[in-house]
Amino acid sequence: MGDARRYFALPSPFAMKRGGALAGAVLAYETWGELAADRGNAILILTGLSPSAHAASNADDASPGWWEAMIGPGKPIDTDRWFVLCVNTLGSCKGSTGPASIDPARGDAYRLDFPELTLEDAAHAAYLLVRDGLGIDRLACLLGNSMGGMTALAYLALHPDSAATHISVSTAPQAQPFAIAIRSLQREAIRLDPNWNEGCYDGQAYPVTGMSIARKLGVITYRSAMEWVGRFARIRLDSDDRDEAPFGAEFAVESYLQAHADRFIHAFDPNAYLYLSRASDWFDLAEHGGGSVRAALARIHVERALVLGVSTDILFPLSQQEEIAEGLRAGGAEVDFVPLDSPQGHDAFLVDIERFGAAIGAFLHARPRT
Amino acid sequence: MGDARRYFALPSPFAMKRGGALAGAVLAYETWGELAADRGNAILILTGLSPSAHAASNADDASPGWWEAMIGPGKPIDTDRWFVLCVNTLGSCKGSTGPASIDPARGDAYRLDFPELTLEDAAHAAYLLVRDGLGIDRLACLLGNSMGGMTALAYLALHPDSAATHISVSTAPQAQPFAIAIRSLQREAIRLDPNWNEGCYDGQAYPVTGMSIARKLGVITYRSAMEWVGRFARIRLDSDDRDEAPFGAEFAVESYLQAHADRFIHAFDPNAYLYLSRASDWFDLAEHGGGSVRAALARIHVERALVLGVSTDILFPLSQQEEIAEGLRAGGAEVDFVPLDSPQGHDAFLVDIERFGAAIGAFLHARPRT
Numbered sequence: 001m002g003d004a005r006r007y008f009a010l011p012s013p014f015a016m017k018r019g020g021a022l023a024g025a026v027l028a029y030e031t032w033g034e035l036a037a038d039r040g041n042a043i044l045i046l047t048g049l050s051p052s053a054h055a056a057s058n059a060d061d062a063s064p065g066w067w068e069a070m071i072g073p074g075k076p077i078d079t080d081r082w083f084v085l086c087v088n089t090l091g092s093c094k095g096s097t098g099p100a101s102i103d104p105a106r107g108d109a110y111r112l113d114f115p116e117l118t119l120e121d122a123a124h125a126a127y128l129l130v131r132d133g134l135g136i137d138r139l140a141c142l143l144g145n146s147m148g149g150m151t152a153l154a155y156l157a158l159h160p161d162s163a164a165t166h167i168s169v170s171t172a173p174q175a176q177p178f179a180i181a182i183r184s185l186q187r188e189a190i191r192l193d194p195n196w197n198e199g200c201y202d203g204q205a206y207p208v209t210g211m212s213i214a215r216k217l218g219v220i221t222y223r224s225a226m227e228w229v230g231r232f233a234r235i236r237l238d239s240d241d242r243d244e245a246p247f248g249a250e251f252a253v254e255s256y257l258q259a260h261a262d263r264f265i266h267a268f269d270p271n272a273y274l275y276l277s278r279a280s281d282w283f284d285l286a287e288h289g290g291g292s293v294r295a296a297l298a299r300i301h302v303e304r305a306l307v308l309g310v311s312t313d314i315l316f317p318l319s320q321q322e323e324i325a326e327g328l329r330a331g332g333a334e335v336d337f338v339p340l341d342s343p344q345g346h347d348a349f350l351v352d353i354e355r356f357g358a359a360i361g362a363f364l365h366a367r368p369r370t
Numbered sequence: 371m372g373d374a375r376r377y378f379a380l381p382s383p384f385a386m387k388r389g390g391a392l393a394g395a396v397l398a399y400e401t402w403g404e405l406a407a408d409r410g411n412a413i414l415i416l417t418g419l420s421p422s423a424h425a426a427s428n429a430d431d432a433s434p435g436w437w438e439a440m441i442g443p444g445k446p447i448d449t450d451r452w453f454v455l456c457v458n459t460l461g462s463c464k465g466s467t468g469p470a471s472i473d474p475a476r477g478d479a480y481r482l483d484f485p486e487l488t489l490e491d492a493a494h495a496a497y498l499l500v501r502d503g504l505g506i507d508r509l510a511c512l513l514g515n516s517m518g519g520m521t522a523l524a525y526l527a528l529h530p531d532s533a534a535t536h537i538s539v540s541t542a543p544q545a546q547p548f549a550i551a552i553r554s555l556q557r558e559a560i561r562l563d564p565n566w567n568e569g570c571y572d573g574q575a576y577p578v579t580g581m582s583i584a585r586k587l588g589v590i591t592y593r594s595a596m597e598w599v600g601r602f603a604r605i606r607l608d609s610d611d612r613d614e615a616p617f618g619a620e621f622a623v624e625s626y627l628q629a630h631a632d633r634f635i636h637a638f639d640p641n642a643y644l645y646l647s648r649a650s651d652w653f654d655l656a657e658h659g660g661g662s663v664r665a666a667l668a669r670i671h672v673e674r675a676l677v678l679g680v681s682t683d684i685l686f687p688l689s690q691q692e693e694i695a696e697g698l699r700a701g702g703a704e705v706d707f708v709p710l711d712s713p714q715g716h717d718a719f720l721v722d723i724e725r726f727g728a729a730i731g732a733f734l735h736a737r738p739r740t
Contacts, residue, residue: 112616177602177623178595184624185586187617189559192579198616209562213583216555225548225687232547234654246482246568247557247644251651253547254554274617281621284604314684317595 004030004060005053005088005095008133010125020115024104027129028088028095029053030061032071033079035134043077043141043364044130044163045086046123046148046155049276050268052094055086069353076353076361082140089151090125091117091275099199099271112199117275119147119283123155127162141364142302143167145349146316147276150175150283153324156300157288166305166328167360169349170313172320173293173327174284179315182221183277186214190270199271207270212261214273219260224312224345228253297327305335306363308356313346336363374400374430375423375458375465378503380495390485394474397499398458398465399423400431402441403449405504413447413511413734414500414533415456416493416518416525419646420638422464425456439723446723446731452510459521460495461487461646463639469569470639481569487645489517489653493525497532511734512672513537515719516686517646520545520653523694526670527658536675536698537730539719540683542690543663543697544654549685552591553647559583560640569641577640582631584643589630594682594715598623667697675705676733678726683716706733 005028013021030053035042045055045067056065056072071077071084088096091114099114106113130136142163144152149171156163172179190196193210201207235252243249249258289296305328309321318339325337340355342348349356375398383391400423405412415425415437426435426442441447441454458466461484469484476483500506512533514522519541526533542549560566563580571577605622613619619628659666675698679691688709695707710725712718719726 174604176595177598177604177621178590180604180621181586181590181598181623181627184619184621184627185583185590188586189583191615191617192583194564213555213559213562216551216558217587220548220551220555225546225684228547228551234544234547234550245561247561247648249554251547251550251554253551257551257554278617314595 002061002063004058006030007095008129010090010097010128014125016115017118017120018116022097022115025090025097025101025125026095027090027097027125029129030055030058030086032056032058032084033082035083035136039134039136040138040140041081042083042085042130042134042136042139043143044126044139045084046126046142046144046151047086047089048146048148049089049273049280050264052092053086053088055084066350070357070360076357077143077364078361082364085130085134087126087129089148089276090122091272091279093269093272096125098269099275100269111271114271114275117279118154119151119279120154120158122279123151124158126151127155127159130162139163141165141167143169143360144171145169146171146346147280150280153285153297153300154283154288156302157285157296160299160301164303165363166300166302166333167363168305168307168321168324169356170309170316170321170346171324172283172316173297173324174286175281176320180281182217182315183281186217187274187277189213189217190274196270201270206266208265211265211268211270211273215261215264216257219257221315222345222347224314224343226312227343227345230343232256293323294327294330297324298330300328300331300333302328302331302333304363304366305333306359307335307337308340308349308359309338310340310342310345310348310352312341312343313348315346372431372433374428376400377465378499380460380467380498384495386485387488387490388486392467392485395460395467395471395495396465397460397467397495399499400425400428400456402426402428402454403452405453405506409504409506410508410510411451412453412455412500412504412506412509413513414496414509415454416496416512416514416521417456417459418516418518419459419643419650420634422462423456423458424464425454436720440727440730446727447513447734448731452734455500455504457496457499459518459646460492461642461649463642466495468639469641469645481641484641484645487649488524489521489649490524490528492649493521494528496521497525497529500532509533511535511537513539513730514541515539516541516716517650520650523655523667523670524653524658526672527655527666530669530671534673535733536670536672536703537733538675538677538691538694539726540679540686540691540716541694542653542686543667543694544656545651546690550651552587552685553651556584556587557644557647559587560644566640571640576636578635581635581638581640581643585631585634586627589627591685592715592717594684594713596682597713597715600713602626663693664697664700667694668701670698670701670703672698672701672703674733674736675703676729677705677707678710678719678729679708680710680712680715680718680722682711682713683718685716
């Protein structure tokens with residue numbers, strides 16, 4: 001598979017918004033395509049909570065990325081034209097510094113000694129990579145999905161002139177109580193797992209139960225009831241596949257959730273999950289607009305924006321996408337608000353490439369490479 | 371507070387649909403109003419998963435019931451006119467026989483030796499109470515909310531001529547995969563709690579964590595994102611009320627969920643919860659219609675029906691209420707399908723008494739007391 005990650009050393013110390021600082025922190029990132037001589041063709045992608053920087057296959061890592069169908073030569077995000085950059089969020093565990101990283105001051109993993117993390121910290125770290133690491137003064141486009149969409153809004157709030165265009169995908173200008181409730185319960189499942197042990201787990205005593213419940217709740221809220229009626233209906237597992245434990249799984253939808261959980265539990269650091277989940281709850285763009293989300297959005301200077309959302313998304317409802325579109329428009333941007341009827345809910349941007357690819361491809365195509 | 375419960379002894383043995391039988395089982399129920407001489411004015415109410423038979427205050431128990439605003443003299447379900455009866459579901463823990471009851475064969479609680487429970491068993495037990503316990507050949511109205519709505523459909527499928535009218539509230543003619551996924555995760559939270567101990571918990575070692583997660587997930591899916599935006603927004607707890615544990619609660623919505631969980635954890639038997647939850651997943655009216663939900667509904671003989679649902683209900687979507695209405699209509703009933711815009715989601719029938727009371731009151735008023 002190889003490893004295509006490159007690393008950017010953040011200034012040390014890197015001060016965090018809510019206090020504390022990181023020493024010797026790095027961001028992992030991957031790139032596709034060629035940066036133009038004028039550095040004017042860069043697209044930065046900020047991810048949801050769990051993805052790595054490996055958004056697509058490339059020369060150093062041929063394995064498919066999490067947005068493989070979207071990024072590449074001739075694809076909606078066309079790497080023959082654009083220099084594409086994807087960052088593993090600060091605080092995550094896929095190469096960037098996070099709670100599982102070694103704290104140089106102690107020679108041991110940070111765990112809960114990692115400073116409080118906000119999406120503004122993650123955004124500013126990505127901004128420094130772009131400006132200082134790659135010498136790019138202004139992105140051609142800043143694109144954020146889900147939590148990455150919130151991070152992108154933080155990026156633009158902190159650095160209003162840093163992108164010519166913006167693509168906002170299924171995100172929120174502030175965390176709303178339904179999403180907070182879901183994430184709070186995911187965190188509680190991990191925290192109440194005795195193996196979490198206030199963050200001091202290891203491979204032998206690992207919060208498998210908490211991570212499983214958290215991930216399944218994630219998958220349930222990332223998809224939609226409508227999709228599942230068509231996909232799973234009341235299909236039962238073959239008797240060979242049933243869980244014979246009391247009240248064990250017997251429906252196909254239960255085994256689907258279990259498969260998702262099994263792939264995730266050991267692939268993501270539980271403490272990183274907690275930090276990023278709480279950072280999402282804390283996110284409120286109104287803090288950048290004197291208490292008003294709309295004022296904060298109107299201060300962002302992009303020429304054009306594409307705001308995408310899905311009618312079946314229960315975690316980031318269309319009303320929040322519309323709020324983003326209207327706020328950016330109030331700031332002078334030419335905004336395309338495109339509500340989609342994808343049946344897959346919040347995750348549609350990962351699977352409904354037909355709809356999302358068409359919208360993103362058209363938006364990017366319309367921008368001349370100046 | 372007193373205790374208004376009366377008890378009906380089921381035939382012993384009481385054979386269960388999926389095998390096994392109960393010996394010496396009872397149903398707890400409460401009543402309001404007077405049964406007419408012709409026994410033609412009886413309304414049976416079947417409840418959701420957790421409520422008791424105490425739907426409203428009465429002479430023997432002055433404490434408010436779970437549908438206090440709906441039932442009483444001059445209220446939408448007017449006890450000056452109707453004889454109202456509410457049953458604690460078979461398999462529950464509020465007086466009716468369930469997993470926490472003593473198995474007379476062993477002299478110890480059933481726990482997981484309780485036979486597999488279906489909503490058909492619960493329905494048939496209630497039918498026997500009505501027919502044999504109270505001598506009522508035909509109900510004036512059978513009303514079911516949520517899980518009780520599924521139980522009511524089972525009742526009518528098993529005994530198609532047993533009610534003159536039917537009120538169906540926020541329920542489902544079969545469990546769909548989104549609801550199955552939610553309930554499966556609630557059961558998993560309890561099952562994976564080490565204190566559940568395959569059903570052998572006690573007051574000292576009790577699955578508090580599992581019950582807390584299960585209840586919170588219930589509350590999240592019983593309400594609606596729209597309601598919570600208005601109700602909680604991003605209100606934070608006072609510093610005195612915050613949970614200082616790592617990643618502890620700091621938003622008002624989190625404390626609301628905790629209060630709901632705290633009231634529930636020790637008030638409901640975890641094994642009863644598991645049995646009733648699984649019975650809901652198993653429910654499929656199509657089993658009574660040769661594989662077709664519509665055929666099963668069309669076999670039900672009621673003169674009139676009122677089908678109520680709420681647009682913000684994510685657990686029992688309006689599409690399922692419409693399916694019930696159309697099926698009953700195909701069976702010859704005069705059906706009022708009333709989709710409501712209550713913001714409170716699935717729980718609206720408990721709190722939006724203005725909308726639900728108006729619809730139910732008008733429907734019941736239109737039926738002459740013959």
